[in-house]
Amino acid sequence: MPHPLAARIDAIEPFHVMRILERAHQLSAAGHDxxxxxxxxxxxxxxxxxxxxxxxxxxxxxxYYTPAAGIPALxxxxxxxxxxxxxxxxxxARIIVTPGASGALLLALAALIGRDDEVLLTDPGYPCNRHFxxxxxxxxxxxxxGPQTAYQLDxxxxxxxxxPRSQAALVAxxxxxxxxxxxxxxxxxxxxxxxxxxGRLIVDEIxxxxxxxxxxETALAVSDELFVVxxxxxYFQMTGWRLGWLVVPTDYIPAIEKLAQNLFLSPxxxxxxxxxxxxxxxxxxxxxxxxxxxxxRRDLLVAGLRRLGFSIPLMPEGAFYVWANCAxxxxxxxxxxxxxxxxxVAITPGLDFCLHQPGDYVRFAYTTDADRIEEALLxxxxxxxxxx
Amino acid sequence: MPHPLAARIDAIEPFHVMRILERAHQLSAAGHDxxxxxxxxxxxxxxxxxxxxxxxxxxxxxxYYTPAAGIPALxxxxxxxxxxxxxxxxxxARIIVTPGASGALLLALAALIGRDDEVLLTDPGYPCNRHFxxxxxxxxxxxxxGPQTAYQLDxxxxxxxxxPRSQAALVAxxxxxxxxxxxxxxxxxxxxxxxxxxGRLIVDEIxxxxxxxxxxETALAVSDELFVVxxxxxYFQMTGWRLGWLVVPTDYIPAIEKLAQNLFLSPxxxxxxxxxxxxxxxxxxxxxxxxxxxxxRRDLLVAGLRRLGFSIPLMPEGAFYVWANCAxxxxxxxxxxxxxxxxxVAITPGLDFCLHQPGDYVRFAYTTDADRIEEALLxxxxxxxxxx
Numbered sequence: 001m002p003h004p005l006a007a008r009i010d011a012i013e014p015f016h017v018m019r020i021l022e023r024a025h026q027l028s029a030a031g032h033d034x035x036x037x038x039x040x041x042x043x044x045x046x047x048x049x050x051x052x053x054x055x056x057x058x059x060x061x062x063x064y065y066t067p068a069a070g071i072p073a074l075x076x077x078x079x080x081x082x083x084x085x086x087x088x089x090x091x092x093a094r095i096i097v098t099p100g101a102s103g104a105l106l107l108a109l110a111a112l113i114g115r116d117d118e119v120l121l122t123d124p125g126y127p128c129n130r131h132f133x134x135x136x137x138x139x140x141x142x143x144x145x146g147p148q149t150a151y152q153l154d155x156x157x158x159x160x161x162x163x164p165r166s167q168a169a170l171v172a173x174x175x176x177x178x179x180x181x182x183x184x185x186x187x188x189x190x191x192x193x194x195x196x197x198x199g200r201l202i203v204d205e206i207x208x209x210x211x212x213x214x215x216x217e218t219a220l221a222v223s224d225e226l227f228v229v230x231x232x233x234x235y236f237q238m239t240g241w242r243l244g245w246l247v248v249p250t251d252y253i254p255a256i257e258k259l260a261q262n263l264f265l266s267p268x269x270x271x272x273x274x275x276x277x278x279x280x281x282x283x284x285x286x287x288x289x290x291x292x293x294x295x296x297r298r299d300l301l302v303a304g305l306r307r308l309g310f311s312i313p314l315m316p317e318g319a320f321y322v323w324a325n326c327a328x329x330x331x332x333x334x335x336x337x338x339x340x341x342x343x344x345v346a347i348t349p350g351l352d353f354c355l356h357q358p359g360d361y362v363r364f365a366y367t368t369d370a371d372r373i374e375e376a377l378l379x380x381x382x383x384x385x386x387x388x
Numbered sequence: 389m390p391h392p393l394a395a396r397i398d399a400i401e402p403f404h405v406m407r408i409l410e411r412a413h414q415l416s417a418a419g420h421d422x423x424x425x426x427x428x429x430x431x432x433x434x435x436x437x438x439x440x441x442x443x444x445x446x447x448x449x450x451x452y453y454t455p456a457a458g459i460p461a462l463x464x465x466x467x468x469x470x471x472x473x474x475x476x477x478x479x480x481a482r483i484i485v486t487p488g489a490s491g492a493l494l495l496a497l498a499a500l501i502g503r504d505d506e507v508l509l510t511d512p513g514y515p516c517n518r519h520f521x522x523x524x525x526x527x528x529x530x531x532x533x534g535p536q537t538a539y540q541l542d543x544x545x546x547x548x549x550x551x552p553r554s555q556a557a558l559v560a561x562x563x564x565x566x567x568x569x570x571x572x573x574x575x576x577x578x579x580x581x582x583x584x585x586x587g588r589l590i591v592d593e594i595x596x597x598x599x600x601x602x603x604x605e606t607a608l609a610v611s612d613e614l615f616v617v618x619x620x621x622x623y624f625q626m627t628g629w630r631l632g633w634l635v636v637p638t639d640y641i642p643a644i645e646k647l648a649q650n651l652f653l654s655p656x657x658x659x660x661x662x663x664x665x666x667x668x669x670x671x672x673x674x675x676x677x678x679x680x681x682x683x684x685r686r687d688l689l690v691a692g693l694r695r696l697g698f699s700i701p702l703m704p705e706g707a708f709y710v711w712a713n714c715a716x717x718x719x720x721x722x723x724x725x726x727x728x729x730x731x732x733v734a735i736t737p738g739l740d741f742c743l744h745q746p747g748d749y750v751r752f753a754y755t756t757d758a759d760r761i762e763e764a765l766l767x768x769x770x771x772x773x774x775x776x
Contacts, residue, residue: 001639002637002639002640002643003586004500004505004555004556004586004587004588005499005500005640005643006498006499006500006501006502006505006524007502007503008498008502009499009643009646009647012646012647012650013646014642014645014646014649015646015649015650018649041452041453045449045451045452046449046451051446051447051449051451054446054658055443055446055447058439058442058443058446059439059443061433061434061439062628063433063434063439063625063626063627063628063629064429064627064628065429065627065628066628099487099630099652099656100652100653102651102652102653106651110394110396110397110523111393111394111397112392112393112394113394114394114395114396114525115395115503115525117392117394127650128650128651131650131651132650132651135498135523135524135647135651136394136523136524136525137502137503137524137525167392168392198391198392199392200392237451238451239451239452239453240450240451240452240453240454240654240656240657240658241451241656241657241658242487242630242652242653242654242655242656242657249390251389251390252390252393254402255390255393255397257402258397258400258401258402258403259397259400261402261403261406262400262403262515262516262519262520263490263494263516263519263520263523264487264488264490264630265488265490265630266628266630267630268487268628268629268630268656268659269628269629269630270442270628270629270658270659271656271658
């Protein structure tokens, strides 16, 4: 144990899936054909109009710092996107462009959460959320949620867990790892309950647009008193560019701007100019076609897993994940290891996403082709039949 | 005042120079010819070999996440740089590529500083340092330093200010805003004194390479028990790409890697592939020529300011800043405002860099051409003569 080491380090876990990934690379290097269903990243390359805009930006010498909150043209383009896609007016001054949604989460939590302040989170949920809270010396309240609330917070859970130290709740729609949504009427009820208690709601819309049956919504239609985190990574398939944004209530703009100046200086410049092409008709046509591909992969994977004995009580409506209960088949971590070693299928153990009953779950990502998903299902079937 | 608001927000200041910048833009828009001596960014575009490598990376589809600690090729290239330029062997596993040096500072401080733990900093110094400490609920100990210690910490200051709560000291060589160095023998004495007390030294080498008379050094030659923060922004002129790195003692690698996974996911991908060209002979020739241009600008600016009555007791040996005592000419903030309004010369008030005697200092950056610096000196001379 090195010295000195901040106490928070104990509370922050590495991604357990990294061990899976490392072993998968070893197996591939040894000549095995590994099917990857563990990766939280679209397999699609960034749409060509965005790449072309990035190349033009470099040719034009766009290599200097930008304003800390992002270039005005991009903040206006994002506001335009909210208006055109959702009919919601958002003042561009409320839109802060960030280094990935990670940057947006850090800004929102740093403004809201002081030492020992509490943030209500879902369990399962995106693990970095509670680690950001640990970074800030706050307290993450990990609330077990199940299929009866679509793995989301509701007013009953909120009321039960809110204390005088609670300052915020963070929800995600669509959610990672469950793929479930929190429709706007439910957001409105949560927001009202939180505002009555003097807190703020943060809505993670990182997977916005990647919805398959339900309408595509934004919580900004509900209230301008909540925070919205978004990203160019998933729907716009710009993961490696590291670009996201945060929409903040007007009275938080000065606090968020000085945080952004001090923590980041500015978001990546080339990515910002490239992202101007994300809202074009050409890009839209590409990502809409890909969304339909994702929908059919989801149908294939969910049906296949259910046949194999995984319990998936709710059809995931968004993102590109299936949160599968594997209790009937064994411990999730052991199952993930057996699948990798003997079937060469890589998945993520539930351990990475929940503190409550982690052994009962695994996450499958449909970020690979349908024929590979079919092959993976065959291999899983063979492995399960072969169990002693 | 919005509610809730974390207490730390009060401790974090915006960049005061932003008001100067905004007013400078207004004056430019109104047709005035503003000379910029306030900007902490090289005026040189990113060297063409690096831009070309970035364009190739985009053409090759390098748009996905990378490992959280950076692509292995870049970590090895940085290790190669330490070997070739400084004769120092650094295990690539100790090199963590980050989203800017800002990311590196956050990682180092998050690993070292728990709540109420102290970090010793110089005053004047880079203001974001103490704001990162506030983010982490630590305590920044801002130690007034003057020309007698080259605006750097020494053992006497360290011993006087170190307490049982102190965990680290952070020094910069070359320093922003003073341009002074901390030679390796002095680093060695500080490091020994800190290690004896169970703490760790962090050395900010963001301006490494931009030195004009003294030898170009790295603190890694002194010890492998200290942290080194570096960046592609200044010497390699890649500001907008947002890429830096952190060198960590071996026993801190697991803590730093899990922090990087959770806080950043990965550094910007295109920037990482572009930076592979930063260590080429072509790039070296370009930045070496630019370094010599900066040296002659420094000589011109320092001599001119001294003639005008600014006190600059030490010739700045690195970075691209002059930290000038303006006590003989009036309050620094008022002077910066008068220079901007009446001479259209933009500089940074000392307020942005120190809590101790901020009114006595201003910072000039020589990030503009020699003829513009000469013109600025003429304008300043005229304004000062015109004083009542």
